[in-house]
Amino acid sequence: EAGVTQFPSHSVIEKGQTVTLRCDPISGHDNLYWYRRVMGKEIKFLLHFVKESKQDESGMPNNRFLAERTGGTYSTLKVQPAELEDSGVYFCASSQVGEAFFGQGTRLTVV
Amino acid sequence: AQSVTQPDIHITVSEGASLELRCNYSYGATPYLFWYVQSPGQGLQLLLKYFSGDTLVQGIKGFEAEFKRSQSSFNLRKPSVHWSDAAEYFCAVGPPSGTYKYIFGTGTRLKVLA
Numbered sequence: 001e002a003g004v005t006q007f008p009s010h011s012v013i014e015k016g017q018t019v020t021l022r023c024d025p026i027s028g029h030d031n032l033y034w035y036r037r038v039m040g041k042e043i044k045f046l047l048h049f050v051k052e053s054k055q056d057e058s059g060m061p062n063n064r065f066l067a068e069r070t071g072g073t074y075s076t077l078k079v080q081p082a083e084l085e086d087s088g089v090y091f092c093a094s095s096q097v098g099e100a101f102f103g104q105g106t107r108l109t110v111v
Numbered sequence: 112a113q114s115v116t117q118p119d120i121h122i123t124v125s126e127g128a129s130l131e132l133r134c135n136y137s138y139g140a141t142p143y144l145f146w147y148v149q150s151p152g153q154g155l156q157l158l159l160k161y162f163s164g165d166t167l168v169q170g171i172k173g174f175e176a177e178f179k180r181s182q183s184s185f186n187l188r189k190p191s192v193h194w195s196d197a198a199e200y201f202c203a204v205g206p207p208s209g210t211y212k213y214i215f216g217t218g219t220r221l222k223v224l225a
Binding site for chain 1: 115147152153154155156157160201203210211212213214215216217218
């Protein structure tokens, strides 16, 4: 069974550009989560989807971040326009019943 | 405020030595408790979890953790460390409702000396 897959693994963009991160959860998992780790800090919750609906987006830092989950399958997280402080590792996780499974993360560097 | 504290940012141990990674939390109710590990280039992997019951929980790779309610702690232990255990370890707490809106600690990076 394939795990949670995130694309790309690394992205380097200039300040002001747009970046879209993608997460493919484990097939059949209704719950999908996005987290972010800024350098040296803790991993912080961004938002939670149940199927295609946003259940909790209390952790989204500002309106430059837009998350979608098409048809309750894969999810995208768009940052537009990117700022320097958006640099970090973005993790996606999915769950159904039981533990949450995490992807390997996307390392975003904004220069 | 809800928080998780991992006081040790870096720990170095010799292969074969015992290991204890500390985790303290602040949470309104007794949360669900987790330890995750991230090896280089890998995602976060669940080592073990505590929901209720026996306060000493066994996990994968020979790890165990003990929940101490009075100390709000959930320390991770391993009796004999292997070189492959070198990684970053994260303690996390989550609501007892079962959603995975975790609060993570800042992580402890483990280095293992041959």
